[in-house]
Amino acid sequence: MLGRDSPGVAAAVSRVLTAHPGPFRCVHLTCSTMDAHRAEIARWLELLAAKGVKELVFVNRPWPLDLRLPASLFSCTSLTCLHIGVWRLPDTAALPLAAGFPNLxxxxxxxxxxxxxxxxxxxxxxxxxxxxVIFFAYQTEVRLRLVSRTLRCIQVCFSHFVDIAVVDAPCLERLLLWVTWGRGSEGSERSRVKIGHAPKLRVVRYLQLEMQGLEIGDTIIKVPFKLNCIHRVLGFG
Structure with a gap:
């Protein structure tokens, strides 16, 4: 873990990652000024990829938020668990065709x-x-379109999305939405939650109908009264 902005700390992390024979079970990399350590970070990601890192927490803290996530992260194909924070995702259209996380x-x-x-x-x-898990995604025009053959649980917290559409998720069992809303100020414009193909979905929690419209297939779910929060167990056949 990087804490304070210190060349000595960065050098120590470099020595540890170089000397470690691997594989790495779990690594946390955080820094107060990640932008100041671009060269070191590139090397660290190369070492983590080469030495088979399994779990990685990679946080640029506290700011700038607009800093691009290094594309070299996609070379860490051994990852089974990845949490990233305070980054802008790279231009995925420019990434190599082989980029991805086959074990994540x-x-x-x-x-x-x-x-x-x-x-x-x-x-x-x-x-x-x-x-x-998506926490505090606050862009105003993003649509969350879920197509996955393997996803079992989705958690979205404190986020702006125009739409949240479960298009094709045959293994999805749990959909947890906590304080998500649309493009306006909180509660002024509702986002739409649409559930398409999700035959194993059994739990939808924390849905706030004054902030979210709910559609299941071609059916629009409405309630005749204000419901601040619902905790329901639903069956979809």
């Missing part, structure tokens, strides 16, 4: 700037992903 089962995106295509790319390139 858990992905967390925390205060991450992204476009529709970026999230679609991550899902497409994570063929065994089971858990997706």
């Amino acid at each position: 089962r858990e992905l967390g995106l925390h205060i991450v700037l992204m476009e529709d295509r970026d999230l679609a790319f991550l899902l497409d390139r994570s063929p065994v992903l089971e858990t997706l």
